[in-house]
Amino acid sequence: MIKTKMVPDELIAVISYTGCFKKTKKLLQELEEWLREYKVKIGGSGFVIFYTSPFEDEGRYDVGFPIEEEVEGTDRVKIVTIPKHRVLYTFYKGSGRGAAYDSLIDFVEENKIDVIGSPREIYHGSRVEIQFPII
Template sequence: MKIESKTIEEKQVASISHIGPVENMRDLIGELISWVMKKRLEITGPPFVVYYTSPMEVAPEKMEYDVGIPFQGKITDEGKVSVKILPQHHVLSTIHQGPYQQVGSVYGMMMEHIFKEGYEIIGVPREIYMNSPGEVPESELLTEIQFPIIPESIMKDADLSIEFFNLKQNTESYNIYKIGEVKLENSKTYLKILEPYRPAIKNLVDFSHVMVFWWADKFASDRYRTALRTKLPYATNRQSGVFATRSEYRPNPIALTTCRIIEVDEKGGIIEISGMDAFEGTPVIDLKPYSPSFDRVKEPKIPKWLSFLWPQWKGEY
């Protein structure tokens, strides 16, 4: 199996979001193709599916995915069909030949390759269907599998993507205290709270999620604090101000991750969590319980070129 890194050029896609068995995919693809043809638009590539959940984690009726097809032409959203922009980005790609039911093992080999080579995954996987069961026997079906990634070479040359400014720093300052740190052990993630602050985690276990505020200490130098614009690793043909990104490059390198709480040891000051995107030893500066009354937005808006990475709302099961 050949695995390669390549650049995907920007393209416009029509898509339908769906929650249900993957067997519904064929009808959805047919519906999309009919919609594009009815609008007299030009199809510019094969259909694809973006998976937001895994059949290993959720029941078939709870599978969440988008079906899409690239096209050219001017048109807006209509009914359940959304028009999105797939920006220029990097992917790790391989082609599987054979029945769709055998594609699961390919994902495992790709994940092993990603960890071995030091890639960073920045989005959910896609399957591109280069032919169909109506055209060829099952043994000749070709499915391209793509993982959006940041190549290790780009991460090493991160400064090349940053635009630094000559700032006259404000002399007014405030104290921030480290309350703990991130610990990674045996594929699990923990917050180790310093002893003086452990009384503050009383009753945290009653919440399902916690918002972890952490100090991006690897980017806390005076130089990185003058980085105000950066090229986006998930849209390499675009640049944004850092306040329009989740980048660690910012005047004050404060990061925020909302994590599921798995277990809380109040006496030992250990909080087991999932979904943390920080390094071993990263300083933790604050914790706040997640409350849907205050922290969830009912109708959020994101750029069309960002919507291919994640759906507007991804539930947890």
């Protein structure tokens, strides 16, 4: 099922990365350890923002977590605010990733929706939420 929602302003901690998508899981673990070491309260599930195709083995990504307090970043960990925006989203489990992206893309094309940014995958345990920022 495809829905839309408003995402409020969101303070995030991210590591920017170019390379193999499979390494993003280790980067999420590294970032989570950094946040816990500095006693930063994590405000939600980890995510990856895709600046290249989500289906390429190599790409450019931001790996991050929402956080609940302003902290000082480092050369590696950046702290930024994503402004409030609307997203088109759906969920998948297991091997449903390709079908979920296909359904979002078909919905965008059929309804002539303007996608205004990079897709984001948010990892809620065994369920993954895919978000497309839209107008």
